[in-house]
Amino acid sequence: MPGTVPNASDPVELSTGPALAVAAAVREGRVTARAVLEATLARIEAVDPLLNAFTAVTAGRARAEADAIDRARAEGKPLGALAGVPFAVKNLFDLAGLRTLAGSKINRDHAPAKRDAALVERLTAAGAVCVGALNMGEYAYDFTGENLHEGPSRNPHDLEHMSGGSSGGSGSAVGGRLVPLSLGSDTNGSIRVPSSFCGIFGLKPTYGRLSRARTFPFVASFDHLGPFARTVADLAATYDALIGADADDPSLAAVAPEPTTPALARGGEGLRVAVLGGWFARQGTPQAYDAVARAARALGAKASVELPEVELARASAYLVTMAEGAALHRDRLRERPKDFDPAVRERLLAGAALPNAWILKAQKFRRWFHDRALELFSDWDVLIAPATPVPAPRVGQTTFELDGREMLVRPNIGIYTQPISFIGLPVVAAPMPGGERLPIAVQLIAAPWREADALRAAAVLEAAGLAFAPPPVV
Amino acid sequence: MDEGRAAAQAAYLDAALALAGLPLEEELRPRVAMHFGIAADMAEWLMAFPLADEAEPAPVYQP
Numbered sequence: 405m406p407g408t409v410p411n412a413s414d415p416v417e418l419s420t421g422p423a424l425a426v427a428a429a430v431r432e433g434r435v436t437a438r439a440v441l442e443a444t445l446a447r448i449e450a451v452d453p454l455l456n457a458f459t460a461v462t463a464g465r466a467r468a469e470a471d472a473i474d475r476a477r478a479e480g481k482p483l484g485a486l487a488g489v490p491f492a493v494k495n496l497f498d499l500a501g502l503r504t505l506a507g508s509k510i511n512r513d514h515a516p517a518k519r520d521a522a523l524v525e526r527l528t529a530a531g532a533v534c535v536g537a538l539n540m541g542e543y544a545y546d547f548t549g550e551n552l553h554e555g556p557s558r559n560p561h562d563l564e565h566m567s568g569g570s571s572g573g574s575g576s577a578v579g580g581r582l583v584p585l586s587l588g589s590d591t592n593g594s595i596r597v598p599s600s601f602c603g604i605f606g607l608k609p610t611y612g613r614l615s616r617a618r619t620f621p622f623v624a625s626f627d628h629l630g631p632f633a634r635t636v637a638d639l640a641a642t643y644d645a646l647i648g649a650d651a652d653d654p655s656l657a658a659v660a661p662e663p664t665t666p667a668l669a670r671g672g673e674g675l676r677v678a679v680l681g682g683w684f685a686r687q688g689t690p691q692a693y694d695a696v697a698r699a700a701r702a703l704g705a706k707a708s709v710e711l712p713e714v715e716l717a718r719a720s721a722y723l724v725t726m727a728e729g730a731a732l733h734r735d736r737l738r739e740r741p742k743d744f745d746p747a748v749r750e751r752l753l754a755g756a757a758l759p760n761a762w763i764l765k766a767q768k769f770r771r772w773f774h775d776r777a778l779e780l781f782s783d784w785d786v787l788i789a790p791a792t793p794v795p796a797p798r799v800g801q802t803t804f805e806l807d808g809r810e811m812l813v814r815p816n817i818g819i820y821t822q823p824i825s826f827i828g829l830p831v832v833a834a835p836m837p838g839g840e841r842l843p844i845a846v847q848l849i850a851a852p853w854r855e856a857d858a859l860r861a862a863a864v865l866e867a868a869g870l871a872f873a874p875p876p877v878v
Numbered sequence: 879m880d881e882g883r884a885a886a887q888a889a890y891l892d893a894a895l896a897l898a899g900l901p902l903e904e905e906l907r908p909r910v911a912m913h914f915g916i917a918a919d920m921a922e923w924l925m926a927f928p929l930a931d932e933a934e935p936a937p938v939y940q941p
Contacts, residue, residue, distance in 0.1 A: 625936075625937055658940075713927070715923070716923060716924055716927055719920035719921070719923060719924050720920075720924060722916075722917065722920055723917055723920060723921060723924070726913075726917055734898065734900070737900050738898075738899050738900055738901070741900075741901050746906060746909075749906070750906055750909040750910050750913055751913050753895060753900060753902060753906075753910045753913075754891070754910050754911075754913035754914040754917060755913075755917075756894070756895065756898055756900055757890065757891050757894035757895060757898075757914060758914075758917055758921075759921075761925070762917075762921040762924065762925065764935060765921075765924055765925055765927075765929070766924060767935035767936050767937065768929050768933040768934070768935050768936075769924060769927060769929065770935070770936035771933065771934055771935060771936040772929060772933065774936065815916070827936075
């Protein structure tokens with residue numbers, strides 16, 4: 405069931421509770437940021453050997469940040485919305501003084517980053533405390549959360565199962581209650597898949613919404629960054645701290661962002677909700693469709709609607725990903741071939757040979773598909789779809805059965821997420837535990853720039869007791 | 879897949895990777911060919927989809 409309210413004077417209880425409970429307790433002086441941090445670091449030390457979510461714990465930096473928050477409070481200075489809240493980031497975000505691995509062995513040879521990623525700076529400016537860097541699939545070309553060089557990050561609900569990728573550590577750390585917040589990236593599903601497998605909330609904002617400055621890229625056409633949390637209010641507050649113009653990112657859209665937290669109080673009033681049929685109603689397991697059906701009932705979904713040619717959208721995203729990924733890594737494929745995970749390298753090599761006409765057609769099709777989606781949003785505000793066809797497969801599992809057909813796990817975990825990120829729509833992945841041991845999430849998809857609509861829908865499901873982050877086994 | 883198409887793809891892949899100077903060990907070659915084949919199948923449907931000559935690609939550079 406949804407989490408209980410932690411004792412605001414108990415740093416140990418707070419450290420596994422919601423982010424906003426920590427910030428309130430720190431602001432009110434019921435606990436120090438340092439005490440919450442020490443409880444967090446102790447839990448990471450005890451539990452992370454099981455989850456393998458972290459690739460670096462930045463205890464020194466975190467202690468300095470927490471002490472600065474406590475000093476600011478003692479001096480009567482105003483504290484940020486996330487004062488004293490521990491967080492960690494996928495290791496493709498620059499953290500000053502650390503090497504930005506992006507899940508690779510090759511980047512271990514890079515110089516340490518000189519400055520934090522823009523979004524890390526935004527969170528620390530809001531008072532959050534950075535406790536480390538998180539495991540991820542190599543160069544983000546992954547849906548499993550497995551990593552040849554670091555070992556797999558593991559599912560907090562069953563350690564023998566995948567965390568989901570490529571932001572596997574980000575999902576595992578939040579689902580395992582090591583931190584209340586994390587950041588990840590989503591090119592084809594890498595925020596929504598770990599959210600589904602680890603049973604947490606994730607937000608993939610509109611393409612161009614959040615600054616990508618000082619993060620390691622994958623596919624410039626589709627790369628998004630975004631937050632993970634265990635409550636909708638935490639997710640909205642984190643997103644609100646992340647928005648804003650940034651001259652360091654030329655891909656940022658010139659559309660003024662709006663904070664989403666004020667909108668949550670409006671509940672589902674006036675939201676026109678439909679379920680995505682067609683492609684999204686095929687190939688999933690009963691658990692995936694049960695989650696969609698429960699969400700649809702709670703949100704008063706009025707219809708089942710279809711996006712046309714979804715299979716081509718997925719194919720186009722697949723091709724552009726292969727080609728842009730291969731172009732990005734071309735020199736490394738030539739000079740350091742043996743230092744790649746072969747499962748990543750074999751796809752990048754195939755991508756290096758794709759004819760240009762295929763990629764240009766995919767980019768033209770992207771515009772066409774985007775226009776069809778906008779037509780749907782003239783009648784609807786939120787579209788519901790499964791996040792993944794299955795709950796987390798076992799670590800190392802290579803095939804699964806979808807609609808009675810044996811399919812490869814790696815490319816097919818993202819069948820429902822890939823067509824949506826292809827056109828950059830904002831999505832909240834909302835975990836919908838239904839009594840099974842492993843959770844699964846639904847996608848709440850909104851029109852471009854309407855993150856607030858997706859978050860409001862998630863808040864309705866949360867208030868109904870349907871969407872929540874179940875307790876981990878660790 | 880028919881044998882002619884598979885052979886053409888394999889020859890193309892070898893030539894493209896050689897031209898790019900990208901090394902490929904023999905034991906990995908069938909896996910790379912499989913991924914290329916998946917992409918080629920997807921591209922076949924995509925290329926058959928009718929779009930006007932005037933269709934704009936999605937990412938438009940904004941100076």
